[in-house]
Amino acid sequence: MPIRLDSHDADFEQRFAALLAGKREASQEVGDVVANIIADVRARGDAAVVEWTNTFDKSDVAPATLRISDAEIEAEANRVGPEVVAALQTAHDRIRAHHAKQLPVDHIYQDHLGVTLGTRWTAVEAVGIYVPGGLASYPSSVLMNAVPAKVAGVERIAMVVPAPHGQLNPAVLAAARIAGVTEIYRVGGAQAVAALAYGTEHIARVDKIVGPGNAFVAAAKRQVFGQVGIDMIAGPSEVLVIADGSANPAWVAADLIAQAEHGAGAQSILVTTEKGLADAVAAEVERQLNLLPKQGIARDGWDEFGAIITVASLDAAVVLANRIASEHVELAIDDPQSLVPRIRHAGAIFLGHHTPEAIGDYVGGSNHVLPTARSARFASGLGVLDFVKRTSILGCDPSSLAALAEAAITLAEVEALDGHGRSISIRLNR
Amino acid sequence: MPIRLDSHDADFEQRFAALLAGKREASQEVGDVVANIIADVRARGDAAVVEWTNTFDKSDVAPATLRISDAEIEAEANRVGPEVVAALQTAHDRIRAHHAKQLPVDHIYQDHLGVTLGTRWTAVEAVGIYVPGGLASYPSSVLMNAVPAKVAGVERIAMVVPAPHGQLNPAVLAAARIAGVTEIYRVGGAQAVAALAYGTEHIARVDKIVGPGNAFVAAAKRQVFGQVGIDMIAGPSEVLVIADGSANPAWVAADLIAQAEHGAGAQSILVTTEKGLADAVAAEVERQLNLLPKQGIARDGWDEFGAIITVASLDAAVVLANRIASEHVELAIDDPQSLVPRIRHAGAIFLGHHTPEAIGDYVGGSNHVLPTARSARFASGLGVLDFVKRTSILGCDPSSLAALAEAAITLAEVEALDGHGRSISIRLNR
Known part of the structure; x- marks a missing residue:
């Protein structure tokens, strides 16, 4: 009750x-095991990825077959019934339409001193999407993770999905095709996260990794954070x-x-x-x-x-x-x-x-990847903003630099950064 | 050369x-030490915070003196020369003016089916700011971390700063006053991060922790991520x-x-x-x-x-x-x-x-907290968006629910989530 x-x-x-x-949640202490797997993948690349994968997933994959071929994706996806394809397409189109409204716009302006200030948004180049395999296979999650990346302008979307006993989920592959995922690898767990973060012979590294996973995947994401970006730990x-x-x-x-x-x-x-x-x-x-x-x-x-x-x-x-x-x-x-x-x-x-x-x-149409465990206090659901980043812009001319120089040089002195002060004063015509 | x-x-x-x-960077393996400190602070609260602080900082702080009193802040801040205060104020005002332009706006609309969709932005309630102490004291960093939080509407900004040998930096305290920091604690290291993340008798927990620190601070932020939000590891x-x-x-x-x-x-x-x-x-x-x-x-x-x-x-x-x-x-x-x-x-x-x-x-006026170590591939500088979060809004009426029902029920079936399908079908008048 x-x-x-x-x-x-x-x-x-x-x-x-x-x-x-x-x-x-049962908190599993898998940090050390995961650190070991990550170090192994960094050291030995695909050989390590394949070994860990075949051990955990009871599969029989080789470096050359890590990537699922286009023909295999098509064959698997074609096993999905037309009503499911139609439903995935409806979901995709609605998610895409809603997320398109989240695209941020650049904003560059001059202030009253003539200083140019602003923000430029650019897309992340390559994103990895982790998709759980086995019993709980959620094609809807593929759409929710891939579509915002696509809308943001990410060029390369690499999906990893474990294939326990070699089995793939046709609906997951169908969703990946509809969403425009560019490559799919049959690998999961910490070894998949490590391969995406550091790259191997057959899996090029990405800039950011998103998607839910088990305790091993969560620990691996936490450990590679900084080397790549990650989303929330679900x-x-x-x-x-x-x-x-x-x-x-x-x-x-x-x-x-x-x-x-x-x-x-x-x-x-x-x-x-x-x-x-x-x-x-x-x-x-x-x-x-x-x-x-x-x-x-x-x-x-x-x-x-x-x-x-x-x-x-x-x-x-x-x-x-x-x-x-x-x-x-x-x-x-x-x-x-x-x-x-x-x-x-x-x-x-x-x-x-x-x-x-x-x-x-x-x-x-809204995203179903949302903050859990009270993290809505500080975190947001997945969206286009997770796949873009801001570059700030600053520009002075001689007159605006002169107007700001004194305050900046004073603060540089307080912080005992003389070289900072000199990089400003050297430009002043005094 | x-x-x-x-x-x-x-x-x-x-x-x-x-x-x-x-x-x-020399990579220091401090993960286990830090895990131990965090567990200790969670278990023993202020007693642990004070012990670790006095050990690392060679100071003599008690639970009741962890928080720096308003009188002490004022006395220290008043030791700062007027030209420095003026420079901090100039910096503050310019940072504030620029960041005010980053405030996002809610966007709620109805689509062609009559579905209400949208995004609501709200501020994080309480933020912790880590400020390094000792030799490298940077009042400018206090402004760069606190002002965006203030602009976002964060009500509580708790600053932690170690006081080696009991010594505080007057300019850092002056900057905190100007920026509107609401409380300041003389504590640093992993114990400060743990106290902010989990709370102790004298330090209430926050929702997000930002600011640079040494290897111990970085490891602590990585470990408390999820319990609270964190910024990038600098x-x-x-x-x-x-x-x-x-x-x-x-x-x-x-x-x-x-x-x-x-x-x-x-x-x-x-x-x-x-x-x-x-x-x-x-x-x-x-x-x-x-x-x-x-x-x-x-x-x-x-x-x-x-x-x-x-x-x-x-x-x-x-x-x-x-x-x-x-x-x-x-x-x-x-x-x-x-x-x-x-x-x-x-x-x-x-x-x-x-x-x-x-x-x-x-x-x-732009922020100096920026992504390092090639993380500009996926990360942005600090800004107002780091102190707000999005809540997504979804609303159907009977007719728009009916229009979407079939696709949703089909996908629920594919994912073997019968309860999901039933929560939709039970609302249809068939």
Whole structure:
């Protein structure tokens, strides 16, 4: 059973704090193993990549077959049914259209002294996308990672995906084709991250690595950070549904189950002003779980990490939402726009009764790669801005340099950087 | 002597690649020590912070005196001369004015199906700023880290600065006051990063930590990443000057020296189309080094890491610049704007003969926290965007949900997430 909290209870603050602090992931200490794999790939290149891959994935890959050939991609992708291809294309087109609006624009201007100041945006040249293989294969994640890179103008998108027992996922390859991934390698784990970060004979290095992975992949990304850019370290997925008396308990229950079925620590929380709704949703979750073909994962997740919290008002719900800083926040109320300005920490907000979070996972157009584990306090979902970077521009002429010189030379003196001061004073006609 | 390369030489590619790959930092393996300190601070709070601080800094601080009192800040800051305060204020005002132009705007719209899509920007609530103490104290860095946070709307800016032997730097405290830092702690190293990330009795935790530090600080930031946000791991500073026959060799030499005097692996590279200029600059560097009061660091840096490269054309210089991806690129040519669009990877570009890099370090208005060690391939300088985050917005009504349902349900089936499909289908009136 999920925990039930009521903000009127004397021990509410204590129990809510415990819920916030609860760990939902087994922390695996894989840092040393991963450091060893990375060092091996740097030293021995493809030979190391192939050895680690065949060991972990029980596969039989050679350096020359690391890259999946165009013919093989086509053959696998053609096994996908036309309705799936159409759905992937719809998702792709909507994600592309929305992300195109995120492209930043250069801004260069002169200030009142005549100093030229500004920002120039340029795309990253080469990006690596990690795609988990095996049981949990998500073609939608391929689109969510590759499309923003493509929109940003990244020329080279190298995808890595493990092929356990040599098996590839046709829908993942179909999604990669639709998204314009330029090359695909059948390799995963820390060895894939190392190959992308440092390059090997058959895998050219990239500038940035994105995409979710297991503990080995997360540790590897952390270790190569700086050599290449990385995205966030993804944690278990989570949803917070804020509902009042206008909510449909069956719909809310369905959304809580959808989140819980991700497993691996996924968390579903309902915060509601109505005790009656809380009871109805709890009953509906039980009823609907029984209808789900594979109910085990969802039931375990709901029982272990689920929570139903009753509060006195929507104002109080907002306060909790900002403390939880959830990846997904659903506003199951009649006037969702009224709450939006007050929800400060959330990866994504889903408006009203007709926007199940799952629509955003696939075809809404917004990105489903979002900050987890309360990191919405400081992080954003994936987008075009993750695949571009800013170069700042500064330009003085003799007169504006003269106007700024004194202050700059004074600060250089304070910092005991005489050469800095001289590089300015040498240019002054005194 | 710095190395001299000429792009016409047969071994040029080999020697240039070696220059690119050269390590300029001693890599200290401090990961285990740092992990131990972080665990200790998490377990014992201020007691651990104080013990590590007094050990490393040879100071005598207690939990209750970790925070520097307002009276002490004022007393220290008042020791700074009025011309320095004025220079800090000028720098502050210019940095603030420029960064105010970086504030992003929300964008929410409806697409042709009636789906509401958009992006909302909100500020991080609490930020920690690491400021190195001791010999190298840089009040300008306080401004460069704190002002963008303030402009973004961050409410709480907690600064940590080690006080070796109990000593504080008055100019650093003066800069913190001007920038609106809300609290300052006399603590540094991994223990400061741990306290900011996890919180202690006297140091409340923050959401993001920025600012440069030594190997211990860098390792600590890497380890707490995820619990809090961090900025880039800063490496040695560097400048690339691209010059043609129009450049003044004395000015170029002064800029190369200014960079080299940072020491600790700082690198100065000149790429020029004119062999005569290369020779003149080399001679000028020697001449000017002899005039510098503390020439040791600059001379060592120039001798060990400096480089002068002659190339056939400015086009060839641009190609090398993009491979080097330098933190600072100076365009010491008459028409710098002609090259700007082709320089893809650079932290900042300085235009023309009258814009020494040092002006950007202090009072240009742009930020001097810039990507080093070739990370301009994927990273940007510090700015307002580092202190805000995006929440994505998605909203459907019954008709737009119906329009998107089929594609979403198809993809949920492919990913074997039945609960996802059901959370959509349950809302359809069929």
